[in-house]
Amino acid sequence: MIIDCHGHFTTAPKTLHAWRKKQLDGMHDPAIALKKTDLVISDDEIRAAIEDGQLKLQKARGGDLTLFSPIAGQMAHHLGNERTSLLWAEVCNDLIHRVCNLFPENFVGVCQLPQAPCVPPASCIPELRRCVEQLGFVGCNLNPDPSGGYWQDPPLTDRYWYPLYEEMVRLDVPAMVHVSSSCNPCFHGTGAHYINGDTTAFMQFLLADLFTDFPTLRFVIPHGGGAVPYHWGRYRGLSLEQRQRPLEPLLNNIFFDTCVYHEPGVRFLTQVIPIDNILFGSEMIGAVRGRDPNTGEYFDDTKRYLDACAHLSAEERHKIFEANVRRVYPGLDAVLKKRSVVAAASL
């Protein structure tokens, strides 16, 4: 099975964006305050958005299933406030839930959290619980910088975040560490803030004892781990110097996806980072949607790059494409096991 751990509903109907705009425009005026029910999107609209978007490319590229979450750049936790963020997360997660119900073979949900700058992340627990327990989601996206490029919340290893981690551990769901858009003019969103967020989070984990406190807590660092694999020697050295311990045990809790948009980069990732820590991901129809004029292929068709890695054995490919993501997201594994039981019973 080919499972893409990193998909966002970037092709969502424009009605969604219009609702959000209206929500923010009216956030200080109760007279025009929006309700969730003010957003009307039909099943046909969702079908069209998916069938002509992520599902089309999933099939064309030989994929089977995508862990699917709301648009990362649109989480925009720096806009609005705690209340608008909660409603916005509910709306976006409900939409993902409908996608997963319409296409249960192809998409499994991962949720957006209702974060807000400098609001304790414990506030996200009810929505996380709702998504996992009621909507069947298997993970969440956690924004290490709800301020959108000004980095004003404490590091991810601070006790500030612990109540949320306790709930993640209880539910046995991992988080993908994923910033949203940047409102800092120094940082382009997908070209700087995304990659910096990945690198920053990894270094925070390196310095702290988070995984002593939460031995089963798991994070996926997307975009190939930011700068981390390329600077693996730097991080090995920093761990030895700053914490007098080897870096490698961090890999019990931290995983990287393959959203690196050229073949040499993906090959490098698979040669430097242990295979058990690599999850296939494409973030398709995301940061880079075009085709490479040198090859005629999509930049974000990362499966193609993995297929070209001649050094990977069949077992290693199986790990990257399926086994690792099922291990890191036990909820997904449960869905797939249940599915195969049902399939066997119907024979």
Place this chain on the structure above:
Amino acid sequence: MIIDCHGHFTTAPKTLHAWRKKQLDGMHDPAIALKKTDLVISDDEIRAAIEDGQLKLQKARGGDLTLFSPIAGQMAHHLGNERTSLLWAEVCNDLIHRVCNLFPENFVGVCQLPQAPCVPPASCIPELRRCVEQLGFVGCNLNPDPSGGYWQDPPLTDRYWYPLYEEMVRLDVPAMVHVSSSCNPCFHGTGAHYINGDTTAFMQFLLADLFTDFPTLRFVIPHGGGAVPYHWGRYRGLSLEQRQRPLEPLLNNIFFDTCVYHEPGVRFLTQVIPIDNILFGSEMIGAVRGRDPNTGEYFDDTKRYLDACAHLSAEERHKIFEANVRRVYPGLDAVLKKRSVVAAASL
């Protein structure tokens, strides 16, 4: 010749740090305001610091010459103000000048600029001019984030920075884009802020038309270019999408050093980025000072990694170790040409 483009005087006598501390402690009290002459460091102290530090390792590793600048992490433009930053830059640059006079065969100067958060960089012009025209320095270090991790100045491509660039062009000196320490608890200095600064600056250059306005302006992005080479496909795609132009012409003005602290990373750099754009650098006795327990060698001995790159031809090595840095830093080339003329005359 083996020329290291990236060295800082990290082994400077502790008196220097004490002077800086006193300067900051007294910045609001004219009664205890320090003068440059309050810092007393003897030639013997400098000799000891260098002979037991950067010179010892330069020789041990087979190097010949290092472009040498003040300690990057101690520039700390976010501390003090414009006035203290200027005095601090003068003190640090004068010390580098003394190193270069004591060891003229081994070190050539690169200056610290007296930046301060949200102070127009034109304020740095007199010190840049002094260092180049009077002290014989051949480049400068430019901090893209004088706020130390809060990124409050405009992007490097903003006209805010243009007066400084005009002077760099007039003097024909490049800048290494180099942040200083971080006062944002989210960002570890050498583990996150450094690498993020590199990635951020590159993306700023990608989006703008700076090199249309300054065709001969040149920047070295250190630490192997941050995350950029690893994500080369992302940047190629972003350039095509965001600016409808190929990325590659940026390489007329942007160069990467080899401060990547493991062999696979350095090999990757030399396979993805054109050789003409790679400058040997080590930033030795810097972020990672220890030895890799797997090999017994220093993490920051990047020459060793290059030596192990069997795919590099003799001509390519010559470019990385000497020719490129002489092209990017014409002042260095002039120093070396003058030196060989003198050597020939003395035969």
